[in-house]
Amino acid sequence: MQKRNNRILLILSVMLFTFTSQVFSTGQTEAESSEGPEESYMRLAWWGNPVRDEKTIAVANLYMANNPSVTIETETTGWGGYWDRINTQVASASLPDIMQHDYAYMLQFVQRNILTDLTPYVDSGVIDLGNVNETFLSGGRVDGKLYGISLGTNAFSLVYDTAVFEAAGIAEPDFTSWTWADFEEIAIEIFEKTGVQTMPLSTTDPKVLFDNMIRQTGASTYAKDGKSLGFTDTTVLKEYFNVQLRLLEAGVLVNPEVAFVTVTAEEGQLAKGNVWCDYIWSNQLASTQAVSENPLKMVLLPKIKNAKRPGTFLKPSMFFSIPASAENPDEAARYLNFFLNDSAANDILAAERGVPIPSDVREALKASASDLNKIVFDYIGVVAENSSPIDPPDPKSSGEFLKMFRDSTQEILMGIISVDQGVAKIMEEGNAILAK
Amino acid sequence: MSLITNGSTGINLEKSLSERKAIIRENLAGYAFIAPWLIGFFAFSIIPILTSLYFSFTSYDILGTPVLNGVNNFKNMLQDKLFWKSLAVTFNYAFVSVPLRLLFAFFVALLFNRNIRGIRFYQMIYYIPSIVGGSIAVAVMWRRLFMADGAINSVLNLLGMDVHISWIGKPDTALWTLIILATWQFGSSMLIFLAGLKQIPQFYYEAADIDGANSFRKFISITLPHLSPVIFFNLIMQIIAGFTVFTQAFVVSGGSGDPLNSTLVYALYLYQRAFKYYEMGYSSAMAWILVLIVGLFTAIIFKSSSAWVFYESKEGE
Numbered sequence: 001m002q003k004r005n006n007r008i009l010l011i012l013s014v015m016l017f018t019f020t021s022q023v024f025s026t027g028q029t030e031a032e033s034s035e036g037p038e039e040s041y042m043r044l045a046w047w048g049n050p051v052r053d054e055k056t057i058a059v060a061n062l063y064m065a066n067n068p069s070v071t072i073e074t075e076t077t078g079w080g081g082y083w084d085r086i087n088t089q090v091a092s093a094s095l096p097d098i099m100q101h102d103y104a105y106m107l108q109f110v111q112r113n114i115l116t117d118l119t120p121y122v123d124s125g126v127i128d129l130g131n132v133n134e135t136f137l138s139g140g141r142v143d144g145k146l147y148g149i150s151l152g153t154n155a156f157s158l159v160y161d162t163a164v165f166e167a168a169g170i171a172e173p174d175f176t177s178w179t180w181a182d183f184e185e186i187a188i189e190i191f192e193k194t195g196v197q198t199m200p201l202s203t204t205d206p207k208v209l210f211d212n213m214i215r216q217t218g219a220s221t222y223a224k225d226g227k228s229l230g231f232t233d234t235t236v237l238k239e240y241f242n243v244q245l246r247l248l249e250a251g252v253l254v255n256p257e258v259a260f261v262t263v264t265a266e267e268g269q270l271a272k273g274n275v276w277c278d279y280i281w282s283n284q285l286a287s288t289q290a291v292s293e294n295p296l297k298m299v300l301l302p303k304i305k306n307a308k309r310p311g312t313f314l315k316p317s318m319f320f321s322i323p324a325s326a327e328n329p330d331e332a333a334r335y336l337n338f339f340l341n342d343s344a345a346n347d348i349l350a351a352e353r354g355v356p357i358p359s360d361v362r363e364a365l366k367a368s369a370s371d372l373n374k375i376v377f378d379y380i381g382v383v384a385e386n387s388s389p390i391d392p393p394d395p396k397s398s399g400e401f402l403k404m405f406r407d408s409t410q411e412i413l414m415g416i417i418s419v420d421q422g423v424a425k426i427m428e429e430g431n432a433i434l435a436k
Numbered sequence: 437m438s439l440i441t442n443g444s445t446g447i448n449l450e451k452s453l454s455e456r457k458a459i460i461r462e463n464l465a466g467y468a469f470i471a472p473w474l475i476g477f478f479a480f481s482i483i484p485i486l487t488s489l490y491f492s493f494t495s496y497d498i499l500g501t502p503v504l505n506g507v508n509n510f511k512n513m514l515q516d517k518l519f520w521k522s523l524a525v526t527f528n529y530a531f532v533s534v535p536l537r538l539l540f541a542f543f544v545a546l547l548f549n550r551n552i553r554g555i556r557f558y559q560m561i562y563y564i565p566s567i568v569g570g571s572i573a574v575a576v577m578w579r580r581l582f583m584a585d586g587a588i589n590s591v592l593n594l595l596g597m598d599v600h601i602s603w604i605g606k607p608d609t610a611l612w613t614l615i616i617l618a619t620w621q622f623g624s625s626m627l628i629f630l631a632g633l634k635q636i637p638q639f640y641y642e643a644a645d646i647d648g649a650n651s652f653r654k655f656i657s658i659t660l661p662h663l664s665p666v667i668f669f670n671l672i673m674q675i676i677a678g679f680t681v682f683t684q685a686f687v688v689s690g691g692s693g694d695p696l697n698s699t700l701v702y703a704l705y706l707y708q709r710a711f712k713y714y715e716m717g718y719s720s721a722m723a724w725i726l727v728l729i730v731g732l733f734t735a736i737i738f739k740s741s742s743a744w745v746f747y748e749s750k751e752g753e
Contacts, residue, residue: 080691083711084711087498087499087711087714090498090499091498108499109499112499112500114499255584255602255605256605256695257584257601257602257605257606257695258584258602258605260605260694260695261579261583261584261602261604261605261690261694261695262690263579263690267583272585396497396714397713399712399713399714400713403692403708403712406692407696407697410694410695410696411696414607414695414696416696
């Protein structure tokens with residue numbers, strides 16, 4: 001008797017369960033189609049800095065004010081901690097609904113089916129790309145499918161302190177055609193007249209600056225397949241170090257023991273007024289200027305001898321992607337569209353993530369841009385005319401390669417090994433790391 | 437059961453059964469009370485430890501699925517220059533900072549063992565570095581102190597020395613800033629030493645006074661032997677802490693082990709392999725090597741302890 005009761009109870013509960021889940025699922029689809037007051041909850045994650053965090057949170061608040069049924073929880077960290085966290089979240093299947101993504105990791109994520117193809121949302125009009133030129137989207141495409149939409153365009157640059165030029169009484173050169181020889185001359189002249197030093201060629205990631213130089217020869221740091229170095233002629237690599245060593249010997253270059261310890265912009269030599277230049281991505285101007293007393297300007301990196309093509313390229317500064325595991329992908333897509341196209345949202349964002357990709361947003365922003373943003377908009381305009389196509393995303397072992405390259409740079413600048421030894425080491429170990 | 441009770445004592449059996457029930461009930465209550473801890477222990481210690489052991493024999497890049505590759509990770513370590521470099525840095529760090537910290541802690545504990553007015557206040561002040569010691573904030577402060585334009589150089593310059601060294605940027609001095617940081621955080625060892633000192637019965641000293649022993653003799657023959665179990669405990673704990681140091685090195689070098697890997701302690705390199713190069717398998721293997729090394733040193737200290745650690749309870753035997 002009891003057994004039968006149990007069985008009936010079991011069948012009943014199973015029926016109840018399937019029934020209720022049916023009801024809930026239909027309820028959900030109804031709410032989505034009619035945009036009813038269904039409560040929805042969404043997590044948004046990005047890496048950033050205090051300026052960006054403030055702006056992004058303000059946009060999320062604006063969206064919530066417009067859509068009272070939506071709750072957005074924001075998650076932000078610096079660049080380093082961000083990927084630790086995202087990788088942990090991949091492993092524990094708890095990725096956010098919308099995440100900021102980077103060109104370097106895009107391919108790895110797509111290959112593991114971690115990201116949603118956004119094409120259906122574009123086709124259905126949830127995400128409006130009507131004002132976006134295809135060239136801005138190519139970085140986010142893999143095999144014809146769209147996995148990330150860039151919120152802005154970015155380019156590597158040399159940023160300089162205008163007040164130092166004034167104090168030294170030096171005429172600013174034509175920065176679209178200046179060479180490394182000009183750079184050296186200016187650095188020495190500034191030092192002699194003002195005592196202001198020159199920053200070593202990118203301390204956080206020396207490879208980025210070398211990449212710009214080697215790209216001017218028509219080659220790239222990595223081969224197209226990422227299995228080896230993309231160059232065999234070491235002339236440019238040697239010159240890259242020799243420029244710095246000559247300046248170091250003359251006392252013009254900041255001592256590597258001081259220059260390489262910088263972790264935050266506040267600790268940087270530019271913020272302390274010790275140097276006249278630094279090397280940053282164009283979207284970092286706001287945060288760099290925030291800690292610098294004097295007005296900064298942004299220009300193209302110098303040309304190498306016999307340059308065959310411009311070394312600078314336009315890079316999608318960062319993408320926004322929707323993970324395949326997102327609990328609320330439709331709301332995430334709507335939010336992404338808001339992020340991208342809404343004029344009020346973009347007024348708040350103020351191109352902090354790079355120059356926006358929809359042409360109407362770009363034009364509107366440029367008209368009302370602050371002086372600081374005008375510099376970035378103008379610079380991106382200059383790069384658009386003086387750039388070569390972007391290389392494929394970094395290969396898998398690029399992390400290890402960068403460490404080796406940075407260590408070798410320090411060894412050479414600290415005089416522990418000679419340029420020839422260092423260059424031989426980079427070529428040999430670089431190929432070995434990439435071949436793994 | 438029947439063998440023991442011999443059949444004749446049915447009542448005894450009954451009694452032992454009810455006793456047994458009571459014991460089981462009591463045990464059950466005990467297990468219920470420690471269940472939260474047990475669950476945590478298995479979920480957050482045992483299972484992750486076994487998983488890491490499995491990962492150490494795989495190639496695993498976090499995003500994908502682990503692929504078994506035998507002992508390849510361990511073989512690759514032999515050829516990994518930075519693996520050896522990080523081992524060397526860690527040994528240097530542990531072998532210099534542990535004795536320094538213990539000596540310092542011991543010295544301060546001896547000072548505090550006297551009856552000075554306001555001793556509690558001093559104890560608190562000296563313990564503070566250890567409370568805040570593991571925190572990011574202190575390591576950040578340390579960075580700032582030892583930078584080229586940091587407070588250390590300012591003080592030296594005020595004293596008339598013309599020093600502009602970037603202590604954290606010079607390969608020869610960077611590790612020393614971490615060692616000084618470790619020595620500065622002597623508080624917890626100091627408190628344990630102090631507790632040990634307070635435990636030493638006063639009549640030994642009184643007896644020694646009657647025999648006319650001087651204070652050095654008293655220190656060697658009474659204080660040190662009585663304190664040896666505490667020294668033993670502190671040594672083990674600090675060796676383990678020394679070999680697994682991470683936070684301080686991570687923050688002071690900005691996560692890079694700079695300059696020129698002079699602060700690339702083992703745990704930091706392990707972290708880089710795991711979260712910068714996405715080689716979870718390799719770093720799991722590294723973690724197990726660290727377990728072996730720490731285990732080896734602990735075993736050596738334990739083995740040697742019979743020669744130098746003195747337990748009062750054994751004395752009477």
